[in-house]
Amino acid sequence: MGQRERGLIGGMQQDHVIVAAGEDIVSQGERSRNLYSVCCGWAVRYQMLRDGSRQILDVVLPGDPVALASVMLGASMHSVQALTPACFCTLNGRKVVALFQVNAKLALAVLRSRLEEECRTDIRLTMLGRMGAEERVGYFLIETFERLRQRGMTNGTTCRFPLRRVDIADAVGLSRVHLMRALRELRSQALVELNGGDMIVPRAARLAAYTGYTKVATSIGSDVRM
Amino acid sequence: MGQRERGLIGGMQQDHVIVAAGEDIVSQGERSRNLYSVCCGWAVRYQMLRDGSRQILDVVLPGDPVALASVMLGASMHSVQALTPACFCTLNGRKVVALFQVNAKLALAVLRSRLEEECRTDIRLTMLGRMGAEERVGYFLIETFERLRQRGMTNGTTCRFPLRRVDIADAVGLSRVHLMRALRELRSQALVELNGGDMIVPRAARLAAYTGYTKVATSIGSDVRM
């Protein structure tokens, strides 16, 4: 994507919204015409079930778009909640879609980034359907760690990690108690350690091997992440 | 999408490939430049794990594109296997991408259909992470049934359903034996019945209510499904 397209998107930014930790910026079922982009802070996409349980679909990091489906499809099937105080920049959804209709390169770049997400989602499906507790947790952690590393948000073997235990449990489909058991096991094998709000991965390659994680090519940096 | 775009895609069709039941048309890791579209027959997208277990990611029905990610990202992270003898039409991936770069409306239509898929995938994630065996199986069946109904492939309360028990088990993340238990329960409540290669759903609304399924708007018919 060239300077020109980046400028087009940049020029459409309307506002910055600050959201407190724990608050939703998008709600399941909502018909919003606003498109957001995480500017700083962490968030999660999630769904609630009838019985009150929650599934975290994905961790949303700075640079990731939020509510694209809501804008293009008319309604959002998931909520998005800030985990830390977070700042979102707002774009006019209608205008962005209009821009897509004119600028094929831009639409294509977004399509490509969606397809990359799709790959990650497929693997998460496999993880939930077919892996045991330790593998699931380890996989989720190394995947997030690698995403952070690609964005320069790690410090060698350490990074910020503001998810609570419940959040991790809801992301990997385990109960909070069983998640603790899995974490204990992973720590005892020196694969990952969570402490305060930090994650420590002494040997990323070892954790990757343990969980079956393999790096997937991304277009971060060379591509749009509105 | 107008007649013109449909014609552009239509004109690029090169070939028809016939694949026997049980054969792969796309393999995990493959770097193919071919794009396919299911023309008749059933297929599944799936991934294999190190330990030999398999996760079925999705059922691919007539009209669905195959290997879009492979073409646009350079490699496929999943395999696609025919469940029945199936016919795929082949498109030149490079040409299709080139077409996207020129025709924004087309790129946008494909993006929109990817976003719809994404909604379905999110729900499947939730199902695997948070639902019990009966709900998972019921959900998978009613979702597939509704997709078939939208394409006019059902006959009131009945439709073709060529998946074997193992396939269903691999799709919903259960063992074959436990899948049988769930099916027995669903049948005993007259929610679904599988027989031969057919599925019978006496009261779709009842099964939907039981599993928490809600219809999600799709652009089938009005949109591209190459």
Add this chain to the structure above:
DNA sequence: CGTAATCTTGACCAACGTCAATGTTCGTGG
């Protein structure tokens, strides 16, 4: 028929969830 594949079920075992109790951290008001 006969062989292979698939379906189906029972008996038993492992993984994971629930409950409940105890630490630990952190923010707030005195």
Add this chain to the structure above:
DNA sequence: CCACGAACATTGACGTTGGTCAAGATTACG
């Protein structure tokens, strides 16, 4: 600075769900 409470983390004991093994029934096909 301390006392207090609220939210979160951690662990043990025990129950439930779902996996594994193994055997027999059924179907598909040569």
